[in-house]
Every structure is written in C-alpha cells, then in structure tokens.
Amino acid sequence: xxxxxxxxxxxxxxxxxxxxxxxxxxxxxxxxxxxxxxxxxxxxxxxxxxxxxxxxxxxxxxxxxxxxxxxxxxxxxxxxxxxxxxxxxxxxxxxxxxxxxxxxxxxxxxxxxxxxxxxxxxxxxxxxxxxxxxxxxxxxxxxxxxxxxxxxxxxxxxxxxxxxxxxxxxxxxxxxxxxxxxxxxxxxxxxxxxxxxxxxxxxxxxxxxxxxxxxxxxxxxxxxxxxxxxxxxxxxxxxxxxxxxxxxxxxxxxxxxxxxxxxxxxxxxxxxxxxxxxxxxxxxxxxxxxxxxxxxxxxxxxxxxxxxxxxxxxxxxxxxxxxxxxx
Ligand SMILES: NC(=O)c1ccc[n+]([C@@H]2O[C@H](COP(=O)([O-])OP(=O)(O)OC[C@H]3O[C@@H](n4cnc5c(N)ncnc54)[C@H](OP(=O)(O)O)[C@@H]3O)[C@@H](O)[C@H]2O)c1
Numbered sequence: 422x423x424x425x426x427x428x429x430x431x432x433x434x435x436x437x438x439x440x441x442x443x444x445x446x447x448x449x450x451x452x453x454x455x456x457x458x459x460x461x462x463x464x465x466x467x468x469x470x471x472x473x474x475x476x477x478x479x480x481x482x483x484x485x486x487x488x489x490x491x492x493x494x495x496x497x498x499x500x501x502x503x504x505x506x507x508x509x510x511x512x513x514x515x516x517x518x519x520x521x522x523x524x525x526x527x528x529x530x531x532x533x534x535x536x537x538x539x540x541x542x543x544x545x546x547x548x549x550x551x552x553x554x555x556x557x558x559x560x561x562x563x564x565x566x567x568x569x570x571x572x573x574x575x576x577x578x579x580x581x582x583x584x585x586x587x588x589x590x591x592x593x594x595x596x597x598x599x600x601x602x603x604x605x606x607x608x609x610x611x612x613x614x615x616x617x618x619x620x621x622x623x624x625x626x627x628x629x630x631x632x633x634x635x636x637x638x639x640x641x642x643x644x645x646x647x648x649x650x651x652x653x654x655x656x657x658x659x660x661x662x663x664x665x666x667x668x669x670x671x672x673x674x675x676x677x678x679x680x681x682x683x684x685x686x687x688x689x690x691x692x693x694x695x696x697x698x699x700x701x702x703x704x705x706x707x708x709x710x711x712x713x714x715x716x717x718x719x720x721x722x723x724x725x726x727x728x729x730x731x732x733x734x735x736x737x738x739x740x741x742x743x744x745x746x747x748x
Contacts, residue, residue, distance in 0.1 A: 429711045430456035432491040432515070434482050434506055436469040439520060440497035444473040446703040447495075453711045456492075459485035482506060486513035493543065493714055495707075496520055499589040500596030501747070504529040507544070511536045516543035518710050522601045522736060523729050525747050530733045534726045543714060545706075545721045546729045548609060550678040552705035554696040559664065559671055559683065563614055568687070569667025570644070571614055576607035576677065577651040579635075579658030584628075590654060591630045596747060598632030600625070600739060604652030606678040608735055610662050611640050611648035617731055619643045625743035628654075633745055 429452055433440050436458060447455050455475045460466035463480035470478035479485045485494065486509055493516035496506045504524040510517045511533070523546040524530045537544035550556050563571060580603060582590045589595035590602060600608075611618065618640035625633040634655055640648035651658070660675040669687035680698035684691065706724075713721060720726055740746070 426452075427715060428452055428454050429714045430454055430490050430492045431707075432456060432485045432488065432494040433458045433469075433475075434485055434494050434496050434510070435498035435502075436460040436462075436465050437497055440469070440495070441472075442701045443495055443497065443703045443707070444469070444475075446700040447707050448473065449700050449704050450707045450711055452715060453707060456490055457485055457488050482509060486510055486515055491515055493518060493710060495547070500601055501525060501594060504533060507533045508536055511540050511542055511544065514540055514542055516710075516714055518545050518547050518706070520547045522546075522596075522605055523733055525596055525601075527730060527733045527737050530730055534730070537719065541719065543710070543719050544726075545710060545724050546732075547706055548724050548729075548732075549703055549706045550606060550609065551613065551724055552709055553680055553702055554698065554705075555673065555681055555683055555694070558694070558696065559673065560613065562671065562685075563664075563666075568669040568671075568685075570646075571664055571666055572646055573665045574611050574614060574646075574648040574650075574662065575665075576610045576648070576662040577653075577658045578603040578606050578660050578676075578678065579651065579653035579656045580660070581657050582654045586630050591628060591632060593630055593632050593747065597628075597630060598634075598636075598745060599652040599654045600633050600636045600736060600743075600745065602652075603654075604633075604636050604638070604650070604739075605732070605736065607648075607650035607652060607662070608638065608739070609732060610677070611650060612728070612732055612735060614664060615640070615642055615646050615648060617735070618648065621735070621738055621742065623739045623742040625745065627743075627745075633743055636739070636743060638739055 457477035459479040466478040635653035638650040662677040
C-alpha cells in the first residue's frame with residue numbers, strides 16, 4: 422500500500438454506543454480524521470463531536486451527507502436502518518462502512534451493493550472481527566494446512582441483556598433478537614473458516630416481543646465438517662470458538678469476536694498466543710477502509726460483497742427455519 426499524505430475525512434452517522442468505541446479508535450488511525458458527526462439530537466451531536474475532536478456536528482443525517490468535505494461515512498444506527506441510511510449516503514456519493522448486520526435481508530444487501538456500483542463509491546460491512554490479528558492468525562493457519570483441514574467448529578455468543586421491549590435488542594421494529602445482533606458472529610466464524618454449509622438446521626426460543634431470545638444452529642458440509650453455533654440474550658456463555666483440525670485444536674478464548682488470546686493444542690504441544698492490541702479493535706477495519714480509499718478502491722479485498730451476501734443469505738435461511746420474520 423502506498424504511503425500518502427492525503428487524509429480521509431470520516432463522518433459518523435448515529436451517535437450511539439458502538440459509535441463511541443469506533444470514534445475513539447479512529448483517533449489512532451493514520452491518514453484518517455473525524456470530520457463530522459450526525460445525531461438526530463443536536464446536543465448529543467455536539468457532545469459527541471467535542472469528545473472526539475470532530476470539526477462539525479450535525480443534527481440531521483442528511484446534513485452530514487450534504488457535507489462536501491466528507492469522504493466516508495460510518496453508519497452506526499440499529500439494524501433496521503442500515504439499508505435506508507446506506508442508500509442515503511451512497512446516493513450522495515459518500516463511501517460507506519456500515520455496521521453489521523449489513524441489512525435485514527439479502528434483497529436489501531443486494532440493492533445496497535448495486536447502489537454502490539451505480540454511484541461508483543466504496544461500500545463495506547463493518548465485520549470488525551475479520552480484521553483482528555488473532556482472527557487473521559487462525560485464518561492463515563487454516564490456509565497453511567499445518568494442522569490439516571478443519572473438521573468441526575463450536576462457537577457461542579451469549580450475553581445477558583436486561584429486558585427492555587423498546588431497546589434495539591428486543592424491539593422487533595429495530596431488528597431485535599439474538600441472531601442478527603450476536604449470533605451473526607458464530608455464523609460468520611463458520612462461514613469464514615468452513616465456507617457456505619450444505620445443510621442447515623436451526624431452532625430458537627422466542628421472546629414475547631417475537632424475536633429470538635436464543636438460537637441454536639447446526640451447519641453440515643459434504644466434507645463431513647460440522648459447525649455447532651449458539652446465541653442467547655438471556656445467558657452469559659463463554660463466547661468462545663473451538664476449531665478442531667485433523668491434527669489439533671485451536672481455542673479462541675472468550676470473547677472470541679473481540680481482541681483476545683488463543684490456545685493451540687496438538688498431540689505434543691499446548692501453546693497460548695497473545696495478540697497485543699492497543700485499541701478497542703475497531704481501528705483495524707477503519708485502517709483497512711482508510712487505506713482502500715486512499716487507493717481509490719470501491720470494494721474490500723477482505724470483507725467482499727460476496728462474503729456479505731453469503732452471510733446475509735445464511736441469516737435469511739436460519740430465520741426462515743426459526744420463523745423470524747421482520748416487516
Ligand atoms: N461491531 C460491533 O462490535 C458492534 C457492537 C455493538 C453494536 N453494533 C452494531 O451497531 C449498530 C448500533 O448498535 P449500538 O449498540 O451502538 O446501538 P445504540 O446504542 O442504540 O445506538 C444506535 C444509534 O442509532 C441512532 N438511531 C437512529 N434511529 C434510531 C431509532 N429509531 N431508534 C434508536 N436509535 C436510532 C441513534 O443515534 P442518534 O440519536 O445519535 O441519531 C442511536 O444512538 C447495530 O446495528 C449493532 O449491530 C456493532
């Protein structure tokens with residue numbers, strides 16, 4: 422990647438929880454600057470902007486899109502708005518990094534990708550785990566064949582969220598439920614390490630707000646490989662990923678989707694590896710996008726459009742089995 426003195430000017434759309442962590446990390450990314458933030462609430466926008474040294478603070482998302490100085494917008498609104506807000510930005514010729522899940526279904530994701538191509542602007546799903554050093558390490562280990570092929574994956578993500586029918590976690594209108602919020606990580610683990618499964622079996626327990634409180638998923642591959650995946654909004658689980666190979670096991674310790682450690686166990690050896698990360702971990706995806714934009718790229722070479730489509734198609738299939746329909 423060529424070194425550039427050019428700065429990529431970022432905007433943040435929606436000043437919620439994850440936007441804070443992202444903004445904090447963006448401060449550490451070379452060639453990146455937080456140019457403007459936008460909240461539906463003027464005071465919230467000003468407070469957020471002041472905290473992360475943003476030049477401008479808008480009280481509307483459209484105003485952010487109309488700012489000619491913005492190169493790329495990070496979308497951090499609830500799932501059900503990703504489609505609408507991504508199209509808003511793309512149609513204003515702004516590059517987009519949009520939080521996971523990319524949208525509510527594969528039809529929306531396909532339209533978002535088409536809009537990016539039509540407007541000739543960059544678009545990527547913020548699947549931050551993909552860019553973390555420990556996760557890249559495991560992917561390279563798989564590719565190297567050093568431990569043979571992967572025979573099974575077991576991965577869970579369980580967290581106890583206090584019940585609030587209005588929160589984006591439980592509210593169906595905001596895309597609530599465990600699968601799209603946290604189950605997406607175990608599903609992504611299986612997808613990124615084993616590929617698209619040949620058979621899927623899923624079952625869920627629903628809340629009285631009619632979203633999945635927990636979701637159990639089995640993936641089967643014609644190679645004989647399997648993935649056992651679980652997510653829950655009501656119980657704290659180890660939130661780890663255990664990857665079994667022909668010649669060993671890699672245990673990505675909890676919480677596996679964040680910067681963490683891992684242990685490699687073979688017949689003769691057991692080694693724990695640490696991956697020192699100085700940020701919340703969002704700096705890696707932000708640096709990736711910044712570098713791509715400096716090189717005028719329109720698609721990530723890591724979190725490709727195909728990968729995002731495969732991911733949302735899997736989530737759609739799982740939802741159809743558990744009867745989770747969003748309107
Ligand atoms: N990558 C990760 O590690 C990670 C972690 C957590 C969440 N996420 C993803 O990021 C997205 C946001 O999650 P979050 O936890 O940051 O949510 P949050 O704290 O609820 O923030 C979402 C923000 O979206 C804006 N918004 C616009 N319309 C809204 C509406 N009708 N209701 C509620 N908020 C609305 C609000 O910003 P303003 O009031 O400022 O306009 C709100 O603060 C989700 O899609 C989630 O999956 C990713």
